[in-house]
Structures are given as C-alpha cells and as structure tokens.
Amino acid sequence: MRRAIIGAGNVGSSLAEAAAKAGHNVTLSAAHPAHAVEVAGKAGATPAASNAEAVEGADVLVLAVPHAAVAEVAGELGSALAGKVVVDVTNPLDAAYTDLVTEGVSAAEVLQREITGSSVVKAFNTVFAARYANPTENGSPLDAFLAGDDAAAKATVADLASSIGFRPIDAGGLRMARSLEELALLNITLNARNGWPWQSAWKLAGPTQAG
C-alpha cells in the first residue's frame, strides 16, 4: 500500500526518507511541486504534482504541513480523504513558537471534526524531524506516542512507526492529542530556553512493558 506525505519540509523530507528506507512506497507532495520533485528524488519517494495525486491509492496520509495550512489541505482533498488513515504530525504553534494557538482542544480533534470519514491519528509530533532518520538513543528506540479513536488506524500507524525504528506507544484516544501537542511545545521550549541543539526526544524510563 502507498503512504502519502503532504509537505516536503523538515518533517516531510525526513519521514519520506525514513519510510522509503524501511520499504514503504511513498508519494510526496508540497505547495511547490518542484520542491516535491527535488525532495522525493533525495528521499527515494515518488513526487506528486498535487496533493490529490499524492493521496490517490494511498491508505495512509501524513499531514506534514504548517498548522495554518491544515484546514486548506483538508478542504482541498475533501472526499479523497474518505476511509484513509490521516496522520497528524502538526503542532499548532504561534508565530513565536512560545504557545499553542488552540485552547481547550487539540488541533487533531479539530481536524477529525472536519474530516469525519477519515481516522485521524496524532503521531510523530513530539519528535524533532532530525531524529526520524535514526530514532534511537543508546541503542534503544525513541518513543512514538500515538493518540486516536480508531484502534485499527492506530495499529496501522504503530506499524509504520516501528518499521522506521520507533517504539510506538498507545497514548489513548484522540483527546490525548492535547497532551502530545503540549509535550511538543515543552520540548521546543526546553531547547529554546536552554540553548540545546534541538535533538532531545522523549523516552520513558522505568517499567513500561505490560506486566
């Protein structure tokens, strides 16, 4: 099955490369089709001339665009999203990256209300794109937290995450995307405030295997 990635920036390019390396058939689109061609060539993915072309025949679609572009992309794709798993990587950051623009609800929940025929899974948003190529620390996989209301969709995204080297962790229903978006903001704030090199990633310590 094909994986479509909408957006060829930091996240889209890194995820496309990691997924292609793991053997997935990846199609990539961007706002500027020439950018998709350039990035797809380096990543081992197939460029698409439009978002609609990228999602055609794909079972999983990753939204790797700025939060401000999500509603436009969802509206543009419309019924082409029906029945698909939509992975929401976005973080609804303000212009200064110091706060979220959402209040009392996650961007992922808002998206799910807009595309009721699809299953939204929040994933990968807590990990800096630079870590996607080799998501390990001291030989141990980084944690990929997944939130979503459709168990089968979440399992599909868990398979994608583990295929590229993450340890997928079921974080609960889509309501938990609020926590995952805050977790991403915390990591961003920690790096900005402390002058860290934007490589830190979440890895739970202690017994985290079901007993």
Ligand SMILES: NC(=O)c1ccc[n+]([C@@H]2O[C@H](COP(=O)([O-])OP(=O)(O)OC[C@H]3O[C@@H](n4cnc5c(N)ncnc54)[C@H](OP(=O)(O)O)[C@@H]3O)[C@@H](O)[C@H]2O)c1
């Ligand atoms: N950077 C990170 O480490 C990181 C980590 C986790 C989550 N995130 C989140 O992931 C999202 C993407 O971040 P990023 O750093 O990858 O951003 P970015 O480098 O600015 O890339 C954004 C991409 O979105 C594309 N795009 C914009 N509008 C589009 C449209 N209407 N249709 C198709 N493509 C469109 C752009 O196309 P063009 O290239 O043609 O301009 C660009 O390739 C953001 O919501 C961010 O908060 C980022």
